[in-house]
Amino acid sequence: MRLSELYVHPLKSSRGNALESAAAGPRGLEHDREWLLVSPAGHFITGRTAPSLVRVVVEPGPSGARFTAPGREALAVEHASFKTPHDATVWKDLFSAWHGDAAADAWFTDYLGHPCRLLWLGKESQRAQKGGDGELSFADGYPYLLINRASLNELNAELAEPVTTRHFRANLVVDADFAWEEDEWKRVRVGEVEFEVTTPCSRCIFSTVDPELGARRADGEPMRTLLRTRALPEGICFGVNMRALNSGVVRVGDSVEVVESRFEF
Template sequence: MQLDEIYVHPLKSGRGIEYSQAYAGISGLLHDREWLVVGADGNFLTGRTHPQMVRIEIELIPGAALLKAPAMDPILAMATVYDTPVECQVWGDGFVAYHGDQQVDRWVSQVMGEPCRLLWLGQKPTRCQKDRDDALSFADGYPYLLVNQSSLEALNQELAKSVTSRHFRPNLVISGAAPYEEDDWQTIRIGEVSFEVTKPCSRCVLTTVDPATGEKDAGTEPLKTLIRTRQLPEGICFGINLRALNEGVVRVGDQLEVLESRYAF
């Protein structure tokens, strides 16, 4: 088994950047989910309700992020400008993030079709992971999401139109395992970094958004098929959530080793 794909999503619900290697920290891959769009009421916005977000691209530049979107001129968000602390919430977690450039807000608002603000996580995130004091980004609940390519292929056999790993917005995509073998893992190592498997990842309507076009599938696939085939105690699941147990660089081609399984046979 090996690591085949690595994705960093600098903007929550924005397009991911594919890398051949990345720094894996306790709080997630470096620069993953460090920018967030909030509405006029301060609530965070995602591709669940605003599918056009998946077409927002970010090019990372030292100390800044260059935002791009179809039919829009690019705009630069400088991290040093984002120095105004504001209260922020992601799925009930209240913490402090940072606001800055109103010109960038106008750009984002035009893309989103409503008044919005862009927030930055900051150099020292104040949000904590579930049941521990380690920092967490703007991710839904856990620092990492892993998808098994064999599980994706098994799902695609059930679908009239295939989907890609990008539909599930993973950080790590692995190959060489049996379909849904990841359900049984408890601790794994990829290259020099060990990970605890926290739970299967429950899925939502965002999986129905085409990552290339930003359009929702008319038949609500692949979620419709997952509802039929992947009902687990944790919900409708595909992929697994992880926490890093140490820090290091992960690289495409790194071997994956299962250190501990949930079940012994």
């Protein structure tokens, strides 16, 4: 079994950047979900309510980032401009991040059509992981999301119009032998890094957003089919959430080894 695709989403809900390798640590892949859009009150904004965010492309750098979107001139920001503490809320987590670039706020407000502010997570996150030690980025709840291409293939066999790995916004895509075998994993090693599989990843309306068009599919797929085929105690699930147990580099083509399963056979 191999790692076949690797992604970071530098802005929460932006287009995923396909990588050949990435530094992995307890907080997540380097540059993953380190930027966040919020309302003036600090409530997070994602593709669930603003589907056009999936068409924003982010080029992260050591001192800032460059944002592009259809019909807009590029926006460049520097970390040094983000020096004002600002409350941020991601689901039930309330924590502090950094704000400070009025031009960035105006750029995204114009693009989305409603007031918003751009926040930077900072070199150190003020948000703690669920049920574990360490920092967390602006991700929904866990630092890593893995999906299995065999499971995607089985899902697509049920759909009139197939979906891609990009619909599920994973960090790691693996080519396993069997569909849904990721449900049974407890610990996996990808190249240099070992991961604990924490929970199945519950899905929402965001998976119905076409990553190329930035709009929801009229047929409600793949959620309609997942509701019928993947209703688990944790929700309507596809993929698994994980946390890293050590730091290292992961690379496309790395061997993926199941270190421990949840069930003994």
